[in-house]
Amino acid sequence: MELFHILNEMEEMIENSPRIPMTRRVMVDEDRLLDYLDRIRTTLPEELRQARWLLQEREKVLADTRKEAGRLLEDAQKQLEKRAEESEVVKKAQAIADEIIHKAEQVAREIKQGAREYADEILGGLEEELDKIMTQIRNGRAELRGVKVNDGVNSRAAQG
Numbered sequence: 001m002e003l004f005h006i007l008n009e010m011e012e013m014i015e016n017s018p019r020i021p022m023t024r025r026v027m028v029d030e031d032r033l034l035d036y037l038d039r040i041r042t043t044l045p046e047e048l049r050q051a052r053w054l055l056q057e058r059e060k061v062l063a064d065t066r067k068e069a070g071r072l073l074e075d076a077q078k079q080l081e082k083r084a085e086e087s088e089v090v091k092k093a094q095a096i097a098d099e100i101i102h103k104a105e106q107v108a109r110e111i112k113q114g115a116r117e118y119a120d121e122i123l124g125g126l127e128e129e130l131d132k133i134m135t136q137i138r139n140g141r142a143e144l145r146g147v148k149v150n151d152g153v154n155s156r157a158a159q160g
Contacts, residue, residue, distance in 0.1 A: 002043045010036045 013033070017026040142148075 003040065003047045006036055006039045006043060 010033070013036070014026060014028060017028045019026050
């Protein structure tokens with residue numbers, strides 16, 4: 001950097017300048033000092049421009065980094081919410097499935113019980129009909145053998 005080089009030359013000039021006795025003052029070559037100042041003025045705008053550019057670049061990098069960090073944070077938050085939501089959905093679905101299975105098992109038990117009761121009714125009715133038919137058959141056979149039959153009891157005694 002040119003500016004530091006000029007400042008170093010200026011410092012060297014001051015160190016090598018003659019001193020005024022009994023003071024801390026030095027005598028400097030005015031033309032040489034003014035020349036250094038002119039060089040500083042011409043160099044300074046370039047140095048400032050570079051410094052400004054560096055600051056702007058730093059701000060851009062910081063802004064991009066902040067934006068990227070915000071985006072990453074937002075993405076992470078969305079994924080966390082999605083996973084929590086999915087987890088909640090899974091829990092709800094499992095609860096609903098368990099409830100459906102429980103109800104289905106209950107309905108199946110009720111249907112099975114109803115079917116048994118219905119079958120028992122049908123078989124009971126069929127048994128009564130068969131008893132009537134058996135009684136008629138016994139009475140008919142007893143008549144063929146010449147045995148008088150009054151009710152089902154006599155017919156059974158006659159058979160025995």
